[in-house]
Amino acid sequence: xxxxSQSPSNKVTEKGKDVELxxxxxxxxxxxxxxxxxxxxxxxxxxxxxxxxAPDKSGLPSDRFSAERTGGSVSTLTIQRTQQEDSAVxxxxxxxxxxxxxxxxxxxxxxxxxx
Amino acid sequence: xxxxxxxxxxxxxxxxxPLTVKCTYSVSxxxxxxxxxxxxxxxxxxxxxxxTGDNLVKGSYGFEAEFNKSQTSFHLKKxxxxxSDSALYFCAVRDENFxxxxxxxxxxxxxxx
Numbered sequence: 001x002x003x004x005s006q007s008p009s010n011k012v013t014e015k016g017k018d019v020e021l022x023x024x025x026x027x028x029x030x031x032x033x034x035x036x037x038x039x040x041x042x043x044x045x046x047x048x049x050x051x052x053x054a055p056d057k058s059g060l061p062s063d064r065f066s067a068e069r070t071g072g073s074v075s076t077l078t079i080q081r082t083q084q085e086d087s088a089v090x091x092x093x094x095x096x097x098x099x100x101x102x103x104x105x106x107x108x109x110x111x112x113x114x115x
Numbered sequence: 116x117x118x119x120x121x122x123x124x125x126x127x128x129x130x131x132x133p134l135t136v137k138c139t140y141s142v143s144x145x146x147x148x149x150x151x152x153x154x155x156x157x158x159x160x161x162x163x164x165x166x167t168g169d170n171l172v173k174g175s176y177g178f179e180a181e182f183n184k185s186q187t188s189f190h191l192k193k194x195x196x197x198x199s200d201s202a203l204y205f206c207a208v209r210d211e212n213f214x215x216x217x218x219x220x221x222x223x224x225x226x227x228x
Binding site: 004031033035041042043045048050056091093097101103104105106107108109111 | 157214
């Protein structure tokens with residue numbers, strides 16, 4: 001597949017549990033973004049990775065949220081001690097970042113439901 | 116500060132009629148502007164972009180958008196709407212000086228037969 005791949009597509013878990021969401025970007029894309037979308041609403045920026053630079057974590061809502069990008073490719077978003085307000089669709093996107101004109105390519109998201 | 120506004124939560128149009136989805140932006144440098152479409156249970160799909168040059172840009176599925184620098188707007192248009200165009204549309208801006216994208220809140224387009 002040539003697109004951005006996210007897994008799992010759906011995740012249901014109990015309040016207080018930790019969850020890991022995975023994003024496999026398009027090969028060769030140096031930039032990777034995580035967004036949160038609640039109930040078909042707008043996109044809330046979470047975190048941005050660009051190559052080997054320090055990530056921009058300015059959108060992470062609390063210290064329960066963290067993300068890693070290993071080897072400049074796959075990324076994992078981790079939410080610890082989940083709360084019901086964490087329920088949302090988590091979208092990952094990647095792009096070439098050699099030029100600002102490059103659009104983002106999105107995965108289909110992980111729909112997270114906290115019981 | 117960089118921002119995007121989509122003033123309409125929802126736009127309703129009859130099939131065959133022209134449609135417009137509005138977007139205004141605010142950036143500190145030259146804007147790179149994008150439109151995306153989202154179908155249910157899917158990620159966002161790129162439609163078109165404005166970087167420089169002609170103010171009218173054409174994109175996928177017959178959509179086009181008009182860049183207006185004086186009004187800081189980038190409205191999405193289509194001459195003849197299809198029922199299959201019904202979806203959620205997002206405008207986004209990227210400042211030439213920064214790497215982040217800023218998205219509007221989205222506009223739900225309903226095209227009725």
